[in-house]
Amino acid sequence: MEVWFLLLLGIITYLMVQRSVAQITKTPVWLLWLVLMTPALLWTAWTAINGQNVRPPQALMIGPLIICPILYWILFQKGRRPELTGKQAELTTPESPSVTHPVAEPVPVRPIEASEETQLRNCFPWSVYYLQNIDYRPQAIICRGQLRAEASAAYETIKENVETQFGDRFLVMFQEGLNGKPFFVLVPNTELAKYQYRNSEKLTRPGLALLLLLATLLTTTLIGALEVAGIQPEQLQAKPALFWQGLPYALAFMTILGLHELGHYFTAKRNKIRVTLPYFIPMPFFLGTFGAFIQMRSPLPNRKALFDISIAGPIAGFVATLPLLFWGLTQSTVVPLPEQSGLLNSQSITVLNPKYSILLALIAKLVLGSQLTIKSAIDLHPVAFAGLLGLVVTALNLMPVGQLDGGRIIHAMFGQRNAIVIGQIARLLLLLLCLVQPGFFLWAIILLFIPLVNEPALNDITELDNKRDILGIVTMAVLVLIVLPLPNVFARFLGM
Numbered sequence: 001m002e003v004w005f006l007l008l009l010g011i012i013t014y015l016m017v018q019r020s021v022a023q024i025t026k027t028p029v030w031l032l033w034l035v036l037m038t039p040a041l042l043w044t045a046w047t048a049i050n051g052q053n054v055r056p057p058q059a060l061m062i063g064p065l066i067i068c069p070i071l072y073w074i075l076f077q078k079g080r081r082p083e084l085t086g087k088q089a090e091l092t093t094p095e096s097p098s099v100t101h102p103v104a105e106p107v108p109v110r111p112i113e114a115s116e117e118t119q120l121r122n123c124f125p126w127s128v129y130y131l132q133n134i135d136y137r138p139q140a141i142i143c144r145g146q147l148r149a150e151a152s153a154a155y156e157t158i159k160e161n162v163e164t165q166f167g168d169r170f171l172v173m174f175q176e177g178l179n180g181k182p183f184f185v186l187v188p189n190t191e192l193a194k195y196q197y198r199n200s201e202k203l204t205r206p207g208l209a210l211l212l213l214l215a216t217l218l219t220t221t222l223i224g225a226l227e228v229a230g231i232q233p234e235q236l237q238a239k240p241a242l243f244w245q246g247l248p249y250a251l252a253f254m255t256i257l258g259l260h261e262l263g264h265y266f267t268a269k270r271n272k273i274r275v276t277l278p279y280f281i282p283m284p285f286f287l288g289t290f291g292a293f294i295q296m297r298s299p300l301p302n303r304k305a306l307f308d309i310s311i312a313g314p315i316a317g318f319v320a321t322l323p324l325l326f327w328g329l330t331q332s333t334v335v336p337l338p339e340q341s342g343l344l345n346s347q348s349i350t351v352l353n354p355k356y357s358i359l360l361a362l363i364a365k366l367v368l369g370s371q372l373t374i375k376s377a378i379d380l381h382p383v384a385f386a387g388l389l390g391l392v393v394t395a396l397n398l399m400p401v402g403q404l405d406g407g408r409i410i411h412a413m414f415g416q417r418n419a420i421v422i423g424q425i426a427r428l429l430l431l432l433l434c435l436v437q438p439g440f441f442l443w444a445i446i447l448l449f450i451p452l453v454n455e456p457a458l459n460d461i462t463e464l465d466n467k468r469d470i471l472g473i474v475t476m477a478v479l480v481l482i483v484l485p486l487p488n489v490f491a492r493f494l495g496m
Contacts (some may be wrong), residue, residue, distance in 0.1 A: 013449050015039055027079030035072045039064035040445060067430065068450070111141050111170075111188050119184030120135035120186075127155045129184070141170075141186040144177070151182065152302070152462040158184060171299070174459045176415050182461045204276040216280035217250055220288030227349055227362035228382045245382075250288065252328070254280070256320045256393065261292045264309055264315030273306040274298045287389065290293040300457040307412035307468050310405045310473060314397050318478065321390030322363075328384025329367040351386060355491055356437065356459045359481040360391065365494050372496050395482040396443060398475055400426045402450040406479065413464055413472045416456055423452040436485055 014033045025032075042064055046056045112120060117134065120141070124131040128149045135142040147154055151174070159172040159424040170186040177183050224229045224246025233243050261278035268275040274297040281290040299496040300306050338351060354372070355365040365372055372378075378390060398406040411419040462474075486496070 009047045010037055013446070017449060025076050025079040032072060032075060035068050035075065036445070038068050040442065052144035057173050058159065064277060103265040111136065111138075111186065114167075118165075119165045119239045120162075120182075121314075123165055124184075125157065139187070142185040143186070144181070145183075147182055147461075152459065155302075155459040155462065162186065163275040165205075172459045173456070175456060176354040176417055176460060177221050178417075206277060209277040209279055212280045212282060213254075215253060215282040216289045216292075219284045220250035220253055221246040222284060223286070223288035224253075224382055228271045228385050230350075233463055249382035249386050252324050252383045253287070253389055254289070256317050256324070256386065256390040257289065257292050259320040260317030260393070260397070263292055263314075265294055267309045267312035268294070268296055271301070271308060273300065273305070273309070291393070296412040299454070302457050302459040302462050304462070304464060304468065306408055306457050307464055307472065310408035310412065311471065314394050314475060317390060317397075318394045321387050321394065324383055324390065325363060325387025326367055328381045328387050329364060329378070331381035332368075332375050332384045334368060334371045335379045337375050339361050350382075350385050352378045352380055353495055354378060355486040356439070357391070357482055358486050358490075359478070360388070361486040361491070361494065361496060365496060370495070372494075374491070374496060376496070391482050395479055399430070399447060400476070401447050403454045404450065407450075407452075407454055407477070409472050409475065411454060415463075415468055416453065416460065420452045430483075433483060437483065440483065 010033075013036055014029070017029055017033050017036065042060060043056060046060060050056075072362075120134065121131060124143065124145065126148070129142055129145050129147055131145040133144045135144065149157075155172075155174045158174075162170055162172050169189055171189055173185040173187065175183055175185055221243065225236060225243050226233065226246070228249045229242075229245040231245060236242050257280070258278060265275055265278060276295045276297070278292045278294050280292045282288075283290050296309075300309070333341050335351065337353060352360070352364075354361045354377075365379060368378070378384075397404055398409075400406040400410040400419070407419060407423055410422050416423065427444070427447050430440060430447060434441040486494075
């Protein structure tokens with residue numbers, strides 16, 4: 001299991017490094033990847049040589065966490081391409097792996113003729129947005145000034161004026177400036193014909209989506225039989241019918257993942273965003289799947305749409321998880337607490353110490369009552385194990401970092417600049433959490449590779465209403481309840 005997990009981590013890391021920094025540094029991707037993977041490789045080698053029961057020395061645990069990020073930063077900066085520094089960086093954002101937005105190709109000429117500048121200036125009424133400076137770039141026109149009206153009304157007014165004067169030549173974006181002053185960006189819509197073709201073609205492939213769904217059902221059932229139900233490969237070969245013992249896990253886990261993506265899908269459709277059907281990713285090891293994804297084929301109009309689409313998935317997945325977890329716990333068995341147990345422990349994959357999560361401890365105590373004591377653990381039923389993974393998936397998606405759902409939620413709530421700061425803090429806090437929750441360490445490493453910047457909405461200035469802000473805070477509270485261990489004082493109060 002450790003080898004497969006390390007391989008999976010290596011693949012994810014390489015893809016993230018390649019996607020996020022390959023275009024902005026000359027340092028070889030493989031070298032950056034090797035530096036980032038060094039801590040995991042060292043710890044895996046130590047475990048392979050000395051066994052699971054021998055803890056690595058503190059220097060080996062902490063040293064690579066300090067040295068490798070510093071070395072990574074030095075190598076990254078040493079090879080940094082100068083053409084992507086300075087003001088040009090304002091328009092450079094990494095593209096999301098699961099969301100595709102229209103991005104204009106650089107054009108070798110000025111976006112508008114000199115004679116059209118008066119028309120452009122007339123698009124900015126002084127009482128709405130007092131235009132002070134127009135900065136012409138080959139790839140965009142940046143209009144800076146002072147906002148004098150409500151942000152949403154200003155964007156709609158200027159967008160309508162630009163469309164009246166220039167038709168569909170530009171995508172109008174309203175962005176957050178480094179000095180705190182919002183500015184407009186007019187991006188030449190050089191891909192208009194391509195997107196008009198996309199509007200006329202079939203957006204998604206139901207046949208492919210169904211094929212991936214069935215393939216993922218097979219791989220998750222296989223993993224459910226081998227890893228969750230504990231059937232040995234020799235037993236499975238001798239009696240193939242044992243394969244179906246993995247079906248309860250497969251159906252429960254895929255229901256959680258599927259409803260998560262359908263939450264994104266239907267909310268995107270409600271916001272008139274062109275979006276594909278969910279595509280599952282089958283994988284014949286680890287959990288049996290690497291999740292599912294959708295692709296959005298049109299830009300997000302504002303931060304409200306960004307928030308609604310981002311939060312709908314975790315809410316749908318969480319709501320699906322709770323009844324499955326409750327029912328699965330009623331079918332689970334209380335066992336003596338082993339030496340190796342935890343929230344994400346591969347050595348005892350179905351044996352859970354519920355005190356490793358506040359939310360899990362509360363749910364387990366509610367379901368199992370006095371059966372749980374201070375020396376008790378839970379041998380999870382396959383459905384309960386799928387529910388546990390549902391909570392873990394929800395927590396990982398809610399991490400307020402970059403292109404994860406939580407990162408987009410924080411972006412919508414606080415703006416992109418603040419979201420970057422919050423994402424960096426979240427990375428460090430999760431690393432500190434690993435001191436008491438070692439099972440989250442690999443996920444903390446993965447978060448280090450996720451870019452902190454995600455795709456902005458066209459109107460990235462207008463703030464959310466109070467209801468959305470409260471809902472966002474509640475989801476972050478759920479994240480905290482999942483990832484933090486139950487404090488001892490509360491454990492004693494609950495008799496756990």
